[in-house]
Amino acid sequence: MNNDSTALYAFRKYGNTVLRAAFAFCGSYAESEDIVQDVFLSLHTSPKTFNDDEHLKAWLLRVTINKCKNLKRSFRFSRTCSIDELEQSEAIYEISTEGRELRRQISELPRKYAEVIFLHYYEGYSIKEIAGILEKNENTVGSLLKRGREKLRAELEKEDESCGETIIKTL
Missing domain, CATH: 1.10.1740 (Rna Polymerase Sigma Factor; Chain: A)
Structure with a gap:
């Protein structure tokens, strides 16, 4: 080509x-x-x-x-x-109301967490693929994904118990 x-x-x-x-x-x-x-x-x-x-x-x-x-x-x-x-x-x-809320919460995370969460959950990349895209170690990407999910879960629980319940289960 x-x-x-x-x-x-x-x-x-x-x-x-x-x-x-x-x-x-x-x-x-x-x-x-x-x-x-x-x-x-x-x-x-x-x-x-x-x-x-x-x-x-x-x-x-x-x-x-x-x-x-x-x-x-x-x-x-x-x-x-x-x-x-x-x-x-x-x-x-x-996007549904829950989807908008989740997107807002993800965007409020520190960039390093938001990037890996977006690439993993929205684009469907594996940790290995994300490591290649972001030029980071696979273990680093795995840690960032885990910490990002924890921060997101904590924010959703803190903000609204009933609204985040469905979303939290998927994290």
Whole structure:
């Protein structure tokens, strides 16, 4: 595949995955769209060789996470959003009330825990795959996942006994 077809193929196959990952990390649909464009533009403009589709997907997610981190560190990043934007993002993803609450709680965790929880539970990666994506040791990823679940469980129990009961059982 040449550069043009690799970027197009990747966008068609993994565009929604990259968008979901970007949205999960930055919480703004508009910012997520910009990040997706940057990710696929990077793939298009810089020649890359991938072993298989999983390697391509891992690269896309790694670049997405890095671009989200860069956005969070940037001067223009703000933690607020308009009500219109919030309503739009809720309508697009049509997440249940419990799902929204869980996503909010995950986003409030320290980034190192939120990353591994998102990649494991939302994207279905194994600890070994996450270790490769985040360039960390497998034992470190396992520990981060365990501690992240514990922190999330504690927050859910503390916030609301009845609302978090169903979610806590899955953790």
